[in-house]
Amino acid sequence: MLNSVKLIELEIHGKCNRSCSFCCKRFDKYNTDEVMSDEVYLKIIKDLEQVKYSEMISFSRNNEVLLYTEELKRKVNIIKDRLPNATLVASTNGDYLSKDALKDLNLDKLVIKDYDCMGREKCYNILYELGVDIVQVYDTYIEGKLNNMQIIYIVDFTKNELLEVKNDKSTDDYSDINSNNCTKPIEYIGIDLNGNVSPCCQIHTDNQLHQVFILGNVKDNNLDHIFNSSKAVGFRNYANIDNKKAFPCNNCSSKLNYYKYSHSGIKFKKNIKY
Ligand code: SF4
Ligand code: SF4
Numbered sequence: 001m002l003n004s005v006k007l008i009e010l011e012i013h014g015k016c017n018r019s020c021s022f023c024c025k026r027f028d029k030y031n032t033d034e035v036m037s038d039e040v041y042l043k044i045i046k047d048l049e050q051v052k053y054s055e056m057i058s059f060s061r062n063n064e065v066l067l068y069t070e071e072l073k074r075k076v077n078i079i080k081d082r083l084p085n086a087t088l089v090a091s092t093n094g095d096y097l098s099k100d101a102l103k104d105l106n107l108d109k110l111v112i113k114d115y116d117c118m119g120r121e122k123c124y125n126i127l128y129e130l131g132v133d134i135v136q137v138y139d140t141y142i143e144g145k146l147n148n149m150q151i152i153y154i155v156d157f158t159k160n161e162l163l164e165v166k167n168d169k170s171t172d173d174y175s176d177i178n179s180n181n182c183t184k185p186i187e188y189i190g191i192d193l194n195g196n197v198s199p200c201c202q203i204h205t206d207n208q209l210h211q212v213f214i215l216g217n218v219k220d221n222n223l224d225h226i227f228n229s230s231k232a233v234g235f236r237n238y239a240n241i242d243n244k245k246a247f248p249c250n251n252c253s254s255k256l257n258y259y260k261y262s263h264s265g266i267k268f269k270k271n272i273k274y
Helices: 038-050 065-082 120-129 208-213 223-227 230-239
Strands: 007-010 056-058 087-092 109-113 133-137 141-146 149-154 188-191 196-198
Touching: 007 038, 038 065, 038 223, 065 087, 120 133, 120 141, 120 149, 196 223
Parallel strands: 007 056, 007 188, 056 087, 087 109, 109 149
Antiparallel strands: 133 141, 141 149, 188 196
16 A cells, blocks of 8 residues: 555656756756656556545656646646545746646645745735735745645745755765665655656656666556565665665765755655654
8 A cells, every 4th residue: 555655746747947956857857848648647547546545746756847737737637536635736946937827727736936036025926916815924935825726935945945055966975974764765656757666756767877776667567566566665674774875865965854845845754664
């Protein structure tokens, strides 16, 4: 079962218009127009229906979701009908926000990240122009609502959310401070656009060094089986032991609480034994 999983990230397409210094898109991600095929997408939904998945599903996995707004809306509507208890979320850099982009977008939650640190007033005005009802203004974010969709605008994102910025993950070595367990692979599944299943947000199909950590492909196997395979259990055990120094966890910025909060708003629990 997928009982421990709180977040599944789907790479519904592989493109972003930006190249942020803190994003793996910059150094090990393809930037492709390719979208996740319906064959892969519908197979994922079928597998999730079987276990009545009711936690969070994100459409953001190192891509800019609003680059292909109609495809996003179509895919959201399919999953909304078939997994009515799941919470559907996405995050955006805000570059393609418009009334048209948000019209009929049936997400439960959209997170907008102020990567350019424009400040609260500018972010507030953008929401106002989009017709968003402002619910509350906080120090670091603005909460709004548009129809049934909650909107969170994270103000001054790189000041408020990032603890540090690392430019080149291939040469950074965090092993001297890498002593905490990582429970992300217990609570998270990432699925790349080709159907490959990744155990954490740091492992990507297109990085040759990561190939060995891919757990399987939804076209070949059931997602539940993949998540509970000996390979997946082995990776979780590996990530969850103290003082490991080996790749990929020794290079991982995520494990160091790179972000103060997770992208989609859930806080990963610490020190859970699987
Ligand atoms: S906007 Fe988001 S997905 Fe795009 S490069 Fe920046 S952090 Fe990565
Ligand atoms: S430490 Fe990083 S690379 Fe290792 S499992 Fe956790 S998120 Fe993945």
